[in-house]
Amino acid sequence: MSGRRLLAELLAPGVEASVPLLRHCVGRILAAAGHRYVDDVQLVVSELASNAVTHTRSGRPGGCVIVEVSAIGDTLTRIEVVDEGSCSVPRPREARDSDCDGRGLRLVEAMSVRWGVSQGPVGGTVVWAEVVTAVPEDPQDTGAGDVPSETASVVEM
Incomplete structure (x- = not known):
């Protein structure tokens, strides 16, 4: 696998x-870097940023969210x-049909x-995901190296 940039x-x-601003900016950044398939990664950004704002101290007055984008x-x-951290670790859950939320991590x-x-470096939480955003020249190569593609890996704090 090539290095991370x-x-x-x-x-x-x-x-x-x-x-939505973060979603838009990430799409523009990736397009400028030559990545053509950005819809999935924009959805991931929306879900993760929304979770950070809704479920962590980042959503309190004066809080902030940082999004790093790497190729x-x-x-x-x-x-x-x-x-900025919370009392719980983000985990996927099973939402009922009647639930209005709870599907983001799925x-x-x-x-x-x-993912x-x-x-995080100063007590917060980092939720990360790796998403295919370009078609490889060799269809057998997703750029993921030895990364298994069937399931996510969740590393708990």
């Missing part, structure tokens, strides 16, 4: 209005959403080659 780091207020080789993008799981959760 940081494309951008975005800092946004921890408010709901930041979510992994020519075909994968890694998104890292850094929040969507992230479906759109990603792999996970780790402790």
Whole structure:
């Protein structure tokens, strides 16, 4: 696998209005870097940023969310959403048909080659996902190296 290359780091207020802005910016950044298939990664950004604003201290007054966008080789993008922490670890859950929420991490799981959760550098949480954003020249190569594509890996804090 080729190395990881940081494309951008975005800092946004921890408010709901930041979510579509982050989604748009990530799409533009990836398009400028030559990635053609950005819809899945934009959905992942929306879900992870929305979770950070809704479920962590980032959503409190004065809070913020950081989104890092990195290219992994020519075909994968890694998104890292850094929040200010919470009392719980993000986990996918089974939503009932009548639930209005609770499907976000299942969507992230479906759109990603792999994803996970780790402790942030200063007490926050980093939720990351790696998503295919370009077609490889060799159809057998997703750019993921030895990464299994069937399930996500969740690393608990």
